[in-house]
Amino acid sequence: MNFSVHPVPNVPMIHPGDDLGALLCDALGQAQLGPQNGDILVVCQKVVSKAEGRVVNLNTVTPSPFARQLAAMTTDKDPRVVEVILAETSRIVKMDRGHLIVETGPGYVCANAGVDESNSLDDETVILLPKDSDASAHRIAAAIKIRAKREVAVIVTDTFGRPWREGLVDFALGVAGMEPLLDLRGQKDLNGRELHHTVHAQADALAAAAGLVMRKGAGIPAAIIRGYAYQHADGGAAKLLRSREFDLFR
């Protein structure tokens, strides 16, 4: 089976309270990409968070002494931004050389708790990760179903760095309508030996593929993946998060 990945242009600037699913549906139609059953709609976290009002005006933030101390250790962070990061943090995984790698409430491990200063509404505003990205993905899928009468899976993504490797890649934060993991265990290799370690993180791979056509800076915050066969399932990106107990790097 082959699949294709299409950027979704013409998504307007998103503001708190916007019906993102409806706006994406319109943009898909304009791009001759009207949703089809089995499509996977990939949406970057930034527009989801904006629509959901997950933005903080830094003028309303008073940094704590700890936030000031952390900011002083880094070269480029506003203490108010550090305060916002800490409010989103359940645990600091690594604090070193100006970087702050943390675990967020829902369990994502990423730099700065995903708090983002670019592409926000203005210079004094930062964007948080969605509170529940699976719920966000489900809401978008439901809006598509109502408007276009089609069943699509939805993946909400963010762009993260990785240990050991340079460059950023998109990862799945929220998943609706498909299994995030594709479990091939029990199948046999070419010699008839059972595959032991073959659980593919298909939602992360789909997020990475979509990231190749999404350009947040150029106003392309979404992509459609068409032709990738998957089984319908509820979703739940938490399955992609390794529990602390089995993680060698926390």
Next chain:
Amino acid sequence: MNFSVHPVPNVPMIHPGDDLGALLCDALGQAQLGPQNGDILVVCQKVVSKAEGRVVNLNTVTPSPFARQLAAMTTDKDPRVVEVILAETSRIVKMDRGHLIVETGPGYVCANAGVDESNSLDDETVILLPKDSDASAHRIAAAIKIRAKREVAVIVTDTFGRPWREGLVDFALGVAGMEPLLDLRGQKDLNGRELHHTVHAQADALAAAAGLVMRKGAGIPAAIIRGYAYQHADGGAAKLLRSREFDLFR
């Protein structure tokens, strides 16, 4: 721009000494996927290593006392396999709960130095990573150019686990014909603020996308990515490897 990802079926079982580039070219032709200029051919490491004779017969391996000790700490590893892993290892990054995460000679950080027991030639054989995956990628690209008179980029991939996240994803081990990193620094976001941290690991994202259609167990060890625009460049997957100095997790 949209792109498509196509599995390459009908690649025969590969043996040491096989001309992999030629065999892939034949398989592409059979699949009506004759290479076009600008295609990206993604090939899994396993067939590259087999063609290059990067296989070890375990009957020729005598485990050292250290290898025996490590094997005793794990539940499922043959001491001879551990010996082979250690021979490919320049540094142990983490040795915990039966897992062995190491840095290989070329600088990849991965489990078991990429030494693989599945899909090998027989039960007594394991497969190593290619000695120089960039060179392997260049050889395949050169073979395609000679046979099909087309310029393609080639990415040699392997399937790795990741810290913090469940499931496996394909990564780029070797790159020929394109930049592994796409550097967008200096471009502006929607508000005119300069993007600071926007270097995309495009070769890793392309590897992940191709991994969605490659099924090593089902004899699909390669994929063609068509329509993804990139600038021709020499390549070099070492650019994807964070140097130890800047890595928080080594």
